[in-house]
Amino acid sequence: MRPNTTTTSETKPTPWLGIPQTEAESNQQTIAEREEYRKRLELLYRVGKKVGSASEVTRLLGQILRMTQQTLRASASSVLLIDQGSKELYFQTAAGKAKSRVKQIRLDLDSGIAGWVARHVKPLVVNDVGQDPRFHKEVDKATGFVTRSVLAVPMVWGHEVVGVLEVLNKLDGSGFNEQDLEASTALAATAAGAVSNARLHQAVLDGYKSTVKALAAAIDARDPYTCGHSQRVMEYALLGATSLSFSPEELQTIEFGGLLHDIGKIGITDSILRKSGRLTTDEWSVMHKHPLIGVNIISKVPFLQPTTDLVLHHHERFDGRGYPDRLKGENITLGARLLAVADAFDTMTTDRSYRPALGVDIALGELAKYIGTQFCPVAAEAFVHGFKERPTLRQVHILPAEQ
Ligand SMILES: [Fe+2]
16 A cells, blocks of 8 residues: 655665666666766756856756656656745746646645645655645646645755745656655755745846946936936837847846946036037037947946947947947847837937927837838837837746746
8 A cells, every 4th residue: 555645765766767677677777877867967956056047047947847757757847936925836837738727826835735845844755645635636626637646845945945846646656755755855956056046146136227227317317308218218129129039138138228328428518418409510429429438337337248239339320320330230239229219219209308299100100211221120120019019028027937
């Protein structure tokens, strides 16, 4: 009879992978498979230590689940993380037939097997869930999956429990054993390290964002007509960048570049910057220096290095008649071409000292009119597409449930 809850070694070793036929074959296979497992775990551990962004950690957790299922010969697995605000567990990554259906489910930390494991910081093997009152049937009801056995391990980093690694149903119908538990514990530690690293990375990034937003607000505050301009340019540029499927890192660069594109205006005198009438030729030549002044400011800040090109070239034109370098076509980076479109659209759709705001349709018409001369076709079309599809602006979140 199978025990309903066991972490004992009553069951004789299921090897790491596969079912051996004879004792000799068993030994040989087990040694080779253990070595393979060790190598793969080491690799995952090394990757886990380097994980920075949310997208990297999601990718790594997916790899960990694949390796967990393959190693334990199980039919489903998931990483549940703790939402410290609501005291709930949510499925960050899942593998198996019901993986897309579990993503919407949130579990009370005070109930269920995963909740018990997170609260007690202890692993748990339940080889007949029907006999264990801690088993929560709600997930099976919602997904149609039939859970027979569960192995759940707390994901601990330092003194903090960040989540639970859960593995369900051995493919051969047997129960989970001590070796399964040992393998899962090592994988859970790697997963916990990766999640913690990504959260630290995000905390640093949030600090950077606050600094950049404060700088952008300081730029906009100098001119009543440009109040909120940097924020809107950033959002418009992100709409275009999202349409073009920029990576999370590229979106981050667009976000900072959008907010800071006019930072060089800090170095332009008020008599020019706030002048209500038309600028003279000399005043325009001073104004045209703001991209270069901006780059000089941000080039001393390491985390802003990727944005320097956007700040320097947001006034270049696709036909080569822009400034400061008169770059043409694809010699201007796509991010800077997107910023040029976003900047022009916001300028057209807000009140200026010399004219009231244009309507959105008129502004979109103006963009279309100057495609190929002032604006890059790819950037302009991506912005228009993104603008019409809004508000689907993708935010950069840490560890959202995998989509
Ligand atoms: Fe500018």
